[in-house]
Amino acid sequence: MKTIYMDNNATTQVDPAVFEEMKPFFTELYGNPSSMHRFGGQVGVRLKEARARVAALLNCEPDEIIFTSCGSESDNTAIRSALNAQPDKRHIVTTRVEHPAILSLCKYLEKKDGYEVTYLGTDENGRLDIQEIKDAIRPDTAIVSIMWANNETGNIYPIEEIAAIAKERGVVFHTDAVQAVGKIPIDLKTTPIDMLSLSGHKLHAPKGVGALFVRKRLPFRPFLIGGHQERSRRAGTENTTGIIALGKACELAIQHMDEENTAVRALRDTLETGLLAAIPDSILNGDRDNRLPNTSNISFGYVEGEAILLMMDQLGICASSGSACTSGSLEPSHVLRAMGVPFTFAHGSIRFSLSRFNTAQDVDYVLETLPPIIKNLRKLSPFSAQKSAPACTKSFSE
Amino acid sequence: MWEYTDRVKDHFLNPRNVGTLDDADGVGEVGSLACGDALTLYIKVKDGIVTDAKFQTFGCASAIASSSALTEILIGKTVEEAEALTNKDIAEYLGGLPREKMHCSVMGQEALEQALKNMRGEAPSKMEHSHEGTLICECFGVFDEEILRAIKENDLKTVEDITNFTKAGGGCGKCIDDLERLLTEARGEGVCPAPSSEPSFPAQGMTNIERMHLIESVIDDEVRPMLQADGGDIRLMDIDRETVMVKFIGMCSNCPSSHLTLQNVVEAKLREKVDPNIVVREG
């Protein structure tokens, strides 16, 4: 059975060109870049090149890139660095729709270390209120951390505008750009961002490599302490294969940026319009106008997401869901809840996230097979638009 | 990705007995859209035998499979057998469920109970909670009775388990402390109330000290006067959870039927006034 992979916000296929590029570093080029011999030194030269490629995608200086092991490490490093560099500031501003890499860390800092955190809410389309951000910043705010693009809905936040506000108020600004990098243009020369996180496996590099951009002269406190790698900003012998791969993936991302925003977008739009038209009681979650070109989050009323996913899985289609049952928790996704998506729809949300490796045939196949799946599951369901949700005692308190 | 058994997958992909029964003798509706799963069960009973069962389920794969399994188990059973079914029977029939999904089997059991009550004319088809119960988890609308029963029937040992089986605690988390308390209460004292609407016993929810005082005063005020009337007496020696140790004095100590007194008088009184699980020993 063919695999139709539409779960690229979870992880992506390693581009074959990326794989080719990294291969020699597993075999003949296994030296340690810190070594004094030329055998190791030649690897160091290639790492430098990779760093420059990452910097080129973001339009920043190579020295401003610190390689890490993943997006989560970049996020953790950024927040903790800002807090440790400004010990007298005890307040963090972030949003309710961040990835757990930020959200769980903030909850932890709040609970264990007594920091105060402001979690900004969103409107029903998942949009932030700029005025609220302005109001949330206080003299003791150590960092504002707001994601560039949301992994579940694909919503893009006005990071240029938010970064300018933070700069004006003299507050460190970090953005989790894990979902944005490679999908939309980013220019760190013109956007006053202090720190930015990215993760290799979301842009066709392998898992286990990420990067953190730290603007020159921003006070920085390392998270991993040890050797002098990454100019003592992140200890540990470099993941050479991963870094080489990330460099190549960034180079390819520059080449494919237009394609992401034209061809991939067109596929996504065909899929989205087709599904919304073919399936009654389906709604789009998120900000229709300000979204990643590859993401579509659709809720199918009166059916549950896990059941839909498993039915699709039978046909080789991979996607994900914000339903309670798939999140491993019992509540539907925190992003959809922050948006106030009604329960009738929140449990039946499916996220399709495409990439340049998807084809028009993939989209046709989903358009053909998904409507009957929803129809069948609705036959099983005691609910429908006519016999709607019974009154419920339950209100998610948050 | 959940690890489902082949039987779960089979019952999810090919659910048996889907639909409604217009002439159902009993209907049970539990859960809601908000909670992420809901089940309506229809049963038809003839001459004390469940002759047909149908269901409609909103929920994940294991909720659908549990409902399908429930109907398969039910058909052909006597009403008595049906009454004795628990969530464990459903989980076993499916070759097991992931721990985090046990609440799906509990939902099946609840729907069955509701349908049976509805058949006997004791309840509407839709589950409503008796007013004696206390709402513990607001997020999922779970009452203390359900939680205590799940702890007892499934021998739950952690708060996480309670969440896996009843969903309580799986939302905002503000009820976790209450769940902790119920767990200690249920496990520490080894007593759980009978399901749903039956009145709870006097010592329920008491601390150990309060309970000891209650036992003492029942013996002083109710048991001793009876024995004294017969020229005997009783001394309270020890209390170890549900076991109460006493010593007979005077007439009673040589009375050959003292073991009857022990059971019929002392134990019966304590069970009535304190806790139905009490055992009285002489020592």
Ligand SMILES: Cc1ncc(COP(=O)(O)O)c(C=O)c1O
């Ligand atoms: C927005 C966002 N931030 C952070 C992460 C974490 O990245 P990683 O898996 O590389 O730790 C992800 C990945 O799911 C993400 O989508």
Ligand code: FES
């Ligand atoms: S009240 Fe129980 S989880 Fe919110």
